[in-house]
Amino acid sequence: MHDTSLNGELIDLRAGDYEARIATSGATLVHLRRLGHDLVIPFDADAALPGAWQGKTLVPWPNRIADARYTYRGVDYLVPCNEPETGAALHGLIGWTNFAVAPAPNAATEQPSAVTLTLDLPASYAYPWSLHISVCFTLDAATGLTVTTTSTCTGAALSPAAGVVGAPEENGVPAPAPYGVSCHPYLTRSVPLDECTLQVPAGRVLDVDAHMAPAGEREVAGTDWDWRTGRLVGITATDNAYTGLPSGTWQVRLTGGEGGHSVVMEAAAPWVQVYSGEHLARRGVAVEPMTCPPNAFNTGQDLLTLAAGQSHSFTWSLWEED
Template sequence: MARTPLSGTQHLLRAGDAEAVIAGVGASLRTYTHRGRDLVVPFDADEVRPGYRGATLAPWPNRVVDGVYVFDGVEHDLALTEPKRGHALHGLLPWTEYAAIDKGPSHVTLSAVVEPQTGYPWRVAVETTYALTAEGLHQTVTARNESETAAPWGTGPHPYLRAGAGHVDDWTLHLPAATVLEVTPDRLAPTGLASVEVDAARFDYRAARPIGSAEIDHAYTDLARDAGGLVTVTVTGAAGLGAAISWDATCAWVQVHTADRPDGAASPAHRIGLAVEPMTCAPDAFNDARYPFDTGLLVLEPGAAHTAGWTISPIG
């Protein structure tokens, strides 16, 4: 019997000049190429996925500060999966192997279940579909609450976009967001909203410009949408090649990270891709009552479902 690769069962999708591989562990986008060019930072099939690269985040994206939250009057304590900062990071399914329930040459639907557990005592069934066309790779995530009480919910992807050779410093970013969520420098705990003009050199990319040496690991909101209701973030290189990610109103937030590593250039992963993560809710949204702004926290009533989606596409 063939051994399953460390990143889980592999699902190859092809359409025109595009190819993507979805790894079963975390329903992760492992590779995505267009005409042989990487649109996301890849990783090997027989490799433990580096961090959350390409993972589907559920039942929350980003952080629950201190791993503690109150929902419907009850305090819950989550495992601290970001121990150096003391938070619960990126949900409960990123290291779960999803099962394929539908598959074709250019699409796959995967499913997993968040089982009731300490810190999250609800059962939520999750299905995600990746569909590849010549124009882009579309992912949807649907959650259904199979519990008898309401459950907090949030989701998002974690791709690191690539714009050709080089590093983040060499690329141009267009990010149509007017507001940034400020955080503490050591633990990245949210402190409040500010205009991107609070530090325009670091945060304001409403007009496309080079990223340069800016270090970003922040969430943005107040997103400008086109006539069809879509937000599009682009990253391009000097040759005009790059990648875009777009999404609709189901995601009012986006986390952007320049992939800075603690050991800097000594790390092969330092600034090799730009994480652009549409999110249905803000960081620490499970502590919604703590903040004087709309975090976007979703509450799934018993039997209710919610779907969110986004598309990564080539530029050039």
């Protein structure tokens, strides 16, 4: 464990053949390796910022809010636009916020296998609800990396007479917080993505317009977006949300490179964003299990809500399969 001025504190984990590095800025997965081989595209957290949201935890929304504004229960909110080319608000509010390291019961261990990061997100004009967020990273010698993000709504700000925007009121009680969660690892086999086989068990894909806003769902059958049986990626490009996933847990596999091994992502969520990593020279593929699709803060589709005191937990796992 050591400090860096760029990405917060860095925590190294080890279990069996697996090793991982976690950065407190954005509760970020910096690298994950097995026997020295990368399972996700790494970055040098001592000297550089991650590219294209590598490894970030995404709360309280994944993906984009179109036009950096949303209407929730009759109240309009403006959120910071951090993707000027689309005019959208991308990937929530915590990607560059520094988490605290929760005290570990085995703090004397030189190479821990788990760490929990916590953050209290205060209410703001963009999102007038406060959240307590906990992200637990656990390495296991047999099952690889498991990450659980738990968010609890700790309150809501009301609108004062001065007209500052707050949470909508319903029968004198603040409305629950709109909420979504995801993560942003880039799976890799340390060879170009074009040479890998990708399997995604999704039956439907969400098309997007020129601003990456949702433009309608369709079946993947007979299209370049059908990855259900696994196929060579080749030159195919995608930056789409997929749904029609199996109920319960499902798995995405990226296979290739030396030995033909696979890196496996497992989650239980109704959506997954799959991005072929053009901003990272197609060295891997972003696989982002999501509790809701893009622009859910406006459409309400699969949007979660958290009343004061209510919590939600979201778990995903990564491992290498021989």
